Amino acid sequence: MRAHLPLSSEAPLDTARRSGSPLDAAASSRGFQRFIGIGLGGGRGKTTAIARLERIDDGSRLAVAEARVRCGVRGGGELSDTRSPFRDQVLLDYLDEWVDERTVVAIDAPLTLPPCLSCTLACPGVPRCSVPIVQWMRHHAPRLRSQTAGRDRGKPSVTPYTQRATELLLEHVTLSPREALGQGMGPLAARASFLRRATAARLRLHENFIEIHPRATLIRCFGAATERKSRRADNETSWEVRKMMLARLAVGVHFEKVWPELVVRNVHVFDAVIGAMSAYLWDRDGWQGPSDLLTSTSAPQLKLAVETLGDAWLEAGWIWTPPAGGGARR
Numbered sequence: 001m002r003a004h005l006p007l008s009s010e011a012p013l014d015t016a017r018r019s020g021s022p023l024d025a026a027a028s029s030r031g032f033q034r035f036i037g038i039g040l041g042g043g044r045g046k047t048t049a050i051a052r053l054e055r056i057d058d059g060s061r062l063a064v065a066e067a068r069v070r071c072g073v074r075g076g077g078e079l080s081d082t083r084s085p086f087r088d089q090v091l092l093d094y095l096d097e098w099v100d101e102r103t104v105v106a107i108d109a110p111l112t113l114p115p116c117l118s119c120t121l122a123c124p125g126v127p128r129c130s131v132p133i134v135q136w137m138r139h140h141a142p143r144l145r146s147q148t149a150g151r152d153r154g155k156p157s158v159t160p161y162t163q164r165a166t167e168l169l170l171e172h173v174t175l176s177p178r179e180a181l182g183q184g185m186g187p188l189a190a191r192a193s194f195l196r197r198a199t200a201a202r203l204r205l206h207e208n209f210i211e212i213h214p215r216a217t218l219i220r221c222f223g224a225a226t227e228r229k230s231r232r233a234d235n236e237t238s239w240e241v242r243k244m245m246l247a248r249l250a251v252g253v254h255f256e257k258v259w260p261e262l263v264v265r266n267v268h269v270f271d272a273v274i275g276a277m278s279a280y281l282w283d284r285d286g287w288q289g290p291s292d293l294l295t296s297t298s299a300p301q302l303k304l305a306v307e308t309l310g311d312a313w314l315e316a317g318w319i320w321t322p323p324a325g326g327g328a329r330r
Contacts, residue, residue: 023062023253023277029286032208033059033102037275038091039214039268040109041069043187045087050094051272053280056256062280063256067263067273076258076269088191092198099199104208106279108271109192110180111211112317116161117181126160133316134160136309137168143301144172165309166319172302173293174224175216175321206314210282213319214274217281218245220322231267239264246270249277282320289313292323 033055041047052066068076070085084090099105115133116123123129126138141158145168158168162181170177180189196209203209218227222245230241242264263269281287290306290313 023250023280030104030283031102032104032279032283034098034100034104035276035279035283036095036098036103036105037212037272037277037279038105038107038109039270039272039275040107040188040192041268043191045091045191046085047268048086048091049266049268049272050086050091051269051276052098053253053276054256056254061254062252063254064250064258064263064273064276065256067258067269069266069268076262088194088198091195095199095202099202099208104210104279104283105203106210106212106275106282106320107192107195108212108214108275110164110185110189110317111192111196111205111209112164112180112315113189113193114159114161114164114180115316126156126158129160133165133312136305136312137163137165140301140305140308141168144168144305165313165316169290169293169302169305169309170213170216170319170321172305173324175213175219176224176227177213177216177319180317206318210279210320211317212275212278212282213321214271214278216319216321217274217278220324221245221249230270234265234267242270246273249274278320278322281322285323287320287323289318289320292321295324298324 035053037051037053039047039049039051041049047069049069050066051064054063054065055061056063066076070076086094095105115131115137119131121131126134129135129138137158137160145157162179164180167177167179178185196203196205199209215227215231218230226241226245230238230245232238243260246260246264263273290309294303294306
């Protein structure tokens with residue numbers, strides 16, 4: 001089955017200008033041919049979803065080949081003999097089957113831990129810590145969080161046992177990151193850490209294994225107000241917004257044996273598809289990392305923070321998002 005999503009007549013019209021270039025079969029800058037998105041869902045795997053975007057017809061077309069929360073579900077792609085949810089071993093077996101040298105995997109969960117949790121030094125406390133990334137966080141957090149400082153005056157400007165540098169930077173540019181070990185994130189972060197270790201022989205951080213945040217991608221492409229509508233309770237309104245988003249992002253992309261209606265009706269599957277599309281755009285447009293947050297009009301404190309961070313983000317971790325100034329750049 002091949003289908004194109006129809007645009008809703010009730011969808012916000014200004015998102016076309018915000019969404020940047022749609023997905024197409026443009027040349028890959030990093031050479032990948034397969035893009036897997038994982039919506040980890042929860043710490044046990046019951047709601048874990050996967051999506052697989054493939055280059056087909058010698059790379060001239062793109063197709064959503066798979067999108068589902070269980071193996072063997074009609075409308076989610078190729079049928080198999082099992083209907084198991086993507087718990088740890090099922091997910092690892094899936095990656096073992098589909099990951100090769102031309103595959104990049106994007107996951108919506110922390111692939112690195114906050115600096116305090118990986119530190120083996122005797123702790124002098126955050127104010128006196130000499131670990132470089134913590135020093136960077138301590139120095140820049142008050143400036144980066146100044147725009148929200150009035151909300152809770154007693155809250156510390158930085159907690160490097162729950163936060164990473166990437167969350168501070170994304171929060172400053174209003175991309176709604178979730179803290180790596182914030183409320184409810186502990187089981188998810190622990191599972192992501194396990195998956196990274198279990199796949200270390202084949203998946204390498206920032207090379208073919210990237211951390212993404214579907215909300216951040218959608219905010220960049222459609223604006224915060226429209227993104228909020230897509231994550232409201234599952235009803236016709238949120239389904240129509242998600243359908244509009246897929247239609248805008250996936251112009252020219254075929255849904256091979258995947259039913260678009262099922263994608264928009266399950267937020268976990270929808271997030272996995274956005275993850276796979278994020279991986280494709282990361283590859284096609286050559287996203288760079290922290291410098292993607294900057295524009296010519298960026299605040300001086302943001303520019304200084306990115307400049308002084310240097311290459312520390314490579315080890316500390318990064319949530320990859322579309323570059324500022326539009327959804328996808330060519």
